[in-house]
Amino acid sequence: MSHHPLHLGVDEVSELNHQLSGKSAENIIEWAHGYFDHHMVVTSSFGDATLAHLAWGVSPLIEVVLLDTQFLFPETIAFAHELRQRVGGVLTVVQPEGIAPDVELWKLDTDACCAVRKVAPLERLLEGRHAWMTGLRRDDSQSRANTQVIALDPFRDVVKVNPIAAWSNTDFAAYKARHGLPDNPLTAKGYASIGCWPCTRPVEPGADPRSGRWAGQDKTECGLHEPRVSRVTVSTR
Ligand code: SF4
Numbered sequence: 601m602s603h604h605p606l607h608l609g610v611d612e613v614s615e616l617n618h619q620l621s622g623k624s625a626e627n628i629i630e631w632a633h634g635y636f637d638h639h640m641v642v643t644s645s646f647g648d649a650t651l652a653h654l655a656w657g658v659s660p661l662i663e664v665v666l667l668d669t670q671f672l673f674p675e676t677i678a679f680a681h682e683l684r685q686r687v688g689g690v691l692t693v694v695q696p697e698g699i700a701p702d703v704e705l706w707k708l709d710t711d712a713c714c715a716v717r718k719v720a721p722l723e724r725l726l727e728g729r730h731a732w733m734t735g736l737r738r739d740d741s742q743s744r745a746n747t748q749v750i751a752l753d754p755f756r757d758v759v760k761v762n763p764i765a766a767w768s769n770t771d772f773a774a775y776k777a778r779h780g781l782p783d784n785p786l787t788a789k790g791y792a793s794i795g796c797w798p799c800t801r802p803v804e805p806g807a808d809p810r811s812g813r814w815a816g817q818d819k820t821e822c823g824l825h826e827p828r829v830s831r832v833t834v835s836t837r
């Protein structure tokens with residue numbers, strides 16, 4: 601099997617993590633953009649402006665994607681477009697296929713709903729790409745505490761680039777303040793982590809920010825980052 605130059609192996613990933621550790625988020629994004637170019641896509645849920653601002657600051661040609669489940673808050677969609685206008689950059693809005701916009705599958709089965717409205721569109725998006733950049737941070741939650749800057753996503757056969765993995769909540773707030781970034785308007789209403797409106801609740805000040813997602817359910821992730829149903833392509837590499 602030929603080794604595509606943009607496919608990284610386990611040893612290369614570990615070497616890259618070594619090289620990139622301690623580098624700024626901007627440096628990491630510059631490296632990733634230089635290396636993967638248009639074979640990389642960035643996803644942002646636009647709960648905040650940080651990742652899109654960082655990516656477009658490095659190059660407005662970096663494609664930032666909003667996965668529009670069709671149950672996002674209208675404020676979030678407007679926020680994404682306003683930020684694109686303000687900063688300037690490529691914004692793509694991706695919607696689900698194979699389900700009518702108004703089908704409330706979340707009332708019956710949130711995993712199935714996330715699978716068709718978020719995970720399948722992401723996987724279509726990543727087909728033919730080699731890298732996927734996200735805003736995951738170790739400080740987000742316990743389940744993200746081991747996030748590496750560069751990782752292999754064996755489920756999608758792409759390299760995952762997490763340029764702000766090492767940022768603390770303080771670093772995150774400092775970047776926002778330094779650049780005068782606007783908040784998603786829902787932040788002021790107590791929403792700490794913002795997803796779809798049926799599955800997001802405001803949280804009390806000081807509570808775990810992600811506790812407002814799928815509140816009351818044994819669910820903490822939508823399946824983008826922790827696939828529940830694997831679509832494994834067996835790789836011989
Ligand atoms: S977060 Fe809720 S509404 Fe959004 S895709 Fe998942 S189950 Fe559906």
